[in-house]
Amino acid sequence: MKTIKVGDTSNLEPTSNEMLETLFQDRLRYEKLITEAFTHELHTPAVIIRGLAQLLLRNPEQISSSQLRDISRESEQLLKRLETLSSAPTEKISLIQNLSLKEAVEQSILFYEKSCLEKGISIRVDIGEDLRVDSSAARLKSILMALVESSVKAFEFKTARDLKSITIQAQKKINEIHLIISDTGVGLATDQPCLELSLAQKLARDIDIQFSFFSHKDQGNCFTLIFTQ
Numbered sequence: 001m002k003t004i005k006v007g008d009t010s011n012l013e014p015t016s017n018e019m020l021e022t023l024f025q026d027r028l029r030y031e032k033l034i035t036e037a038f039t040h041e042l043h044t045p046a047v048i049i050r051g052l053a054q055l056l057l058r059n060p061e062q063i064s065s066s067q068l069r070d071i072s073r074e075s076e077q078l079l080k081r082l083e084t085l086s087s088a089p090t091e092k093i094s095l096i097q098n099l100s101l102k103e104a105v106e107q108s109i110l111f112y113e114k115s116c117l118e119k120g121i122s123i124r125v126d127i128g129e130d131l132r133v134d135s136s137a138a139r140l141k142s143i144l145m146a147l148v149e150s151s152v153k154a155f156e157f158k159t160a161r162d163l164k165s166i167t168i169q170a171q172k173k174i175n176e177i178h179l180i181i182s183d184t185g186v187g188l189a190t191d192q193p194c195l196e197l198s199l200a201q202k203l204a205r206d207i208d209i210q211f212s213f214f215s216h217k218d219q220g221n222c223f224t225l226i227f228t229q
Contacts, residue, residue, distance in 0.1 A: 049071055101227075102125065102127040102128070104144065105125055105127060105179075108145050109125070112149070112152060119152070119164065121152065122165045122166070123168070124167045128172075131170050131177055133177055134227075135209070143200045147197075151223075152166075154183050154220065155186070163184050166183045168181050178224055178226050180225075181223040183221050184220045186217075200223070209226065
């Protein structure tokens with residue numbers, strides 16, 4: 001068992017051209033993940049708007065106020081989601097907000113619900129409604145997405161009979177809040193962390209969140225984010 005703490009970058013340095021190539025390929029996969037997240041978030045309202053428009057074109061004489069309201073509502077939802085997604089990557093690190101921890105987690109795992117359902121992975125969130133942290137919304141969500149992605153990857157070599165679960169819980173300490181993400185997947189390598197873990201560690205350091213990672217071979221992984229109050 002090994003712990004990786006924020007500030008310890010010795011495990012993140014590339015040791016060869018092969019390592020650089022691996023990091024590059026991981027980055028491409030992560031960018032693909034972000035693109036898929038955008039597509040997933042915008043697909044449903046776009047399909048609804050298209051369907052309503054096609055229906056009205058086929059039967060222009062049957063246009064009703066309710067159909068127009070549906071188009072207006074879905075268009076508004078589409079614009080709101082687009083605005084949220086497009087603004088997140090450009091949010092400044094210095095923009096610190098008082099955030100609901102549960103809401104931040106639920107928004108982050110939304111992108112993985114379909115994938116986890118298809119792979120038979122259950123996700124359980126146990127976070128009090130009253131727990132709030134001062135942090136950068138976009139950076140925190142990026143960290144959470146990277147860690148959940150790491151947990152999902154940990155199940156790639158598990159069989160259908162194996163228990164597949166991800167648990168996200170928070171603990172209130174004196175002057176601290178601990179957010180713990182644990183899974184029952186295969187223990188991830190700690191000597192050469194994947195891009196997702198490297199990214200989470202860097203972002204956590206940028207916004208003063210303590211980060212630790214425990215890996216248990218064949219038993220799973222545990223990521224901990226510590227917020228100082």
